Amino acid sequence: xxxxxxxxxxxxxxxxxxxxxxxxxxxxxDIVLGNDVTTPVAIDVFEKAxxxxxxxxxxxxxxxxxxxxxxxxxxxxxxxxxxxxxVAQEIRHFYDVGTVGIEHALLPEQGIVGPGxxxxxxxxxTCTYGALGAFSTGVGSTDMAAGMASGxxxxxxxxxxxxxxxxxxxxxxxxxxxxxxLIGLIGVDGALYKSLEFTGPGVAALSMDDRFTISxxxxxxxxxxxxxxxxxxxxxxxxxxxxxxxxxxxxDPDAEYEREVVIDLNTLKPTxxxxxxxxxxxxxxxxxxxxxxxxxxxxxxxxxxxDLRVAAEIIRGRRVADGVRCIVIPATQEVYLQCVEEGLVxxxxxxxxxxxxxxxxxxxxxxxxxxxxxxxxxxxxxxxFVGRMGHVKSEVILASPAVAAASAVRGCVAxxxxx
Amino acid sequence: MATGKVFKYGDNVxxxxxxxxxxxxxxxxxxxxxxxxxxxxxxYVKRVRPGDIMVGGANFGCGSSRExxxxxxxxxxxxxxxxxxxxxxxxxxxxxxGFPILECPEAAAAINDGxxxxxxxxxxxxxxxTTGQTFRASALPPFIGRIVENGGLLPYLKSKLDKEAE
Numbered sequence: 001x002x003x004x005x006x007x008x009x010x011x012x013x014x015x016x017x018x019x020x021x022x023x024x025x026x027x028x029x030d031i032v033l034g035n036d037v038t039t040p041v042a043i044d045v046f047e048k049a050x051x052x053x054x055x056x057x058x059x060x061x062x063x064x065x066x067x068x069x070x071x072x073x074x075x076x077x078x079x080x081x082x083x084x085x086x087v088a089q090e091i092r093h094f095y096d097v098g099t100v101g102i103e104h105a106l107l108p109e110q111g112i113v114g115p116g117x118x119x120x121x122x123x124x125x126t127c128t129y130g131a132l133g134a135f136s137t138g139v140g141s142t143d144m145a146a147g148m149a150s151g152x153x154x155x156x157x158x159x160x161x162x163x164x165x166x167x168x169x170x171x172x173x174x175x176x177x178x179x180x181x182l183i184g185l186i187g188v189d190g191a192l193y194k195s196l197e198f199t200g201p202g203v204a205a206l207s208m209d210d211r212f213t214i215s216x217x218x219x220x221x222x223x224x225x226x227x228x229x230x231x232x233x234x235x236x237x238x239x240x241x242x243x244x245x246x247x248x249x250x251x252d253p254d255a256e257y258e259r260e261v262v263i264d265l266n267t268l269k270p271t272x273x274x275x276x277x278x279x280x281x282x283x284x285x286x287x288x289x290x291x292x293x294x295x296x297x298x299x300x301x302x303x304x305x306x307d308l309r310v311a312a313e314i315i316r317g318r319r320v321a322d323g324v325r326c327i328v329i330p331a332t333q334e335v336y337l338q339c340v341e342e343g344l345v346x347x348x349x350x351x352x353x354x355x356x357x358x359x360x361x362x363x364x365x366x367x368x369x370x371x372x373x374x375x376x377x378x379x380x381x382x383x384x385f386v387g388r389m390g391h392v393k394s395e396v397i398l399a400s401p402a403v404a405a406a407s408a409v410r411g412c413v414a415x416x417x418x419x
Numbered sequence: 420m421a422t423g424k425v426f427k428y429g430d431n432v433x434x435x436x437x438x439x440x441x442x443x444x445x446x447x448x449x450x451x452x453x454x455x456x457x458x459x460x461x462x463y464v465k466r467v468r469p470g471d472i473m474v475g476g477a478n479f480g481c482g483s484s485r486e487x488x489x490x491x492x493x494x495x496x497x498x499x500x501x502x503x504x505x506x507x508x509x510x511x512x513x514x515x516x517g518f519p520i521l522e523c524p525e526a527a528a529a530i531n532d533g534x535x536x537x538x539x540x541x542x543x544x545x546x547x548x549t550t551g552q553t554f555r556a557s558a559l560p561p562f563i564g565r566i567v568e569n570g571g572l573l574p575y576l577k578s579k580l581d582k583e584a585e
Binding site: 024066124141142193224 | 439440459477486490506507566571572
């Protein structure tokens with residue numbers, strides 16, 4: 001029987017000819033990732049078990065991105081713990097304030113991850129790198145510790161959902177709308193324990209940034225990973241960034257899928273997810289007019305340069321509505337610098353936005369934009385759970401950068417076309 | 420074997436309500452336990468007693484990868500979680516730290532908040548002593564059982580690597 005792309009990568013890393021859905025395997029890891037929230041817990045576990053050296057200092061990535069620049073003494077202590085470990089272990093890919101970006105924008109940009117890799121990260125959005133044709137999944141701190149110690153971890157081989165994309169996105173419709181639409185269709189546990197295998201003629205027309213956004217939110221459907229085939233755009237993206245040898249895997253024609261979902265990109269509308277689940281989706285027109293207090297444009301989902309270009313295009317020459325705070329967070333230093341050089345920072349500031357150094361900050365209610373009781377945000381982030389961005393009685397509406405920018409200008413949920 | 424009172428919650432209990440991100444800057448288990456579930460049930464930490472049992476619906480533990488979530492539940496005193504299904508990272512994390520979780524849709528549906536329930540971890544038999552109903556949770560696959568028997572993933576890995584080195 002044939003294998004999916006995910007299954008082929010797992011088989012290769014487990015050193016076996018083939019695997020089937022449900023098999024429990026131990027696979028070799030190409031990259032093990034952690035951040036300032038999860039790494040300190042992993043270090044505790046690593047040291048308590050009696051390990052002293054990481055398996056390979058080149059294959060571990062530590063990014064201090066969640067609470068940085070440190071918001072308080074407790075987070076400074078956490079960062080110090082991770083920093084001391086990274087220095088002592090001579091971790092090659094260690095990113096601190098000044099070089100750090102939001103991990104899932106940073107690793108592809110820096111060429112640390114590439115096609116065919118098997119990657120774990122102690123952050124749920126590690127599934128982002130599926131956009132590059134890698135198997136990549138989020139795990140906890142103990143898993144990270146195991147990966148750091150041995151370069152291996154255990155996996156249950158996932159069954160798969162085939163997501164066939166056809167057609168081409170309309171203006172102001174993006175990868176965010178594709179993934180929100182899909183989560184709305186299948187639910188927050190629609191892909192539980194499964195891989196989402198994106199395929200079809202519509203893939204070619206999607207930019208890499210759109211693919212990163214789509215893979216990034218596979219977890220929001222419960223998915224283990226979300227993977228794209230490798231094509232010309234992938235190879236163009238990794239050229240000059242990614243220097244390791246790599247393997248391009250393709251699904252077998254007779255690979256088995258539990259279910260197929262077909263999405264016609266032509267017909268997709270800008271989509272939002274209302275509180276308090278990412279599956280609570282509506283078209284932007286159905287949700288238009290809901291008043292807001294805050295807009296956040298950024299995150300591992302939508303803080304890349306094309307996201308900020310679209311937002312700036314909409315905001316240029318306009319003003320953020322009275323009573324709305326608009327926070328723009330380029331995901332990495334490279335993206336930030338591009339925003340400066342292309343004049344996007346000027347556009348945002350002239351419109352009345354706050355532009356921040358890279359941080360996960362407000363997405364998880366960490367800092368840089370927590371909300372008070374009764375407040376509501378439109379955010380390009382990935383979760384709208386109860387209390388996610390601050391007070392337990394605050395609300396988050398998930399949207400694309402285009403919708404977020406239009407909403408900032410209008411002071412309520414708004415379609416870019418309504419401006 | 421564990422016996423305790425049930426704290427029952429619904430579907431899609433996410434890790435942001437199990438332990439909100441604003442408390443992740445202090446990952447000490449006792450600190451985390453003080454805030455467990457507070458965004459959906461402020462009474463939980465005041466009422467929970469050692470051995471009590473948390474019951475959830477589908478997709479329990481969805482969202483963030485924070486291992487702080489099963490750590491907080493265990494440190495709050497709960498002996499285990501029974502749910503219709505678990506989000507996969509929460510499932511891994513619980514196994515990896517050796518915290519018992521039981522997947523049993525029938526039990527998750529039938530058990531009421533406040534019931535007294537006992538769980539036999541060896542057999543997977545769940546008894547609702549208030550209603551007299553019994554259920555059987557799906558058994559752990561042998562490989563995962565070995566991780567739990569070793570007390571978690573790292574002790575398992577250490578013993579495996581030590582054996583290979585011999």
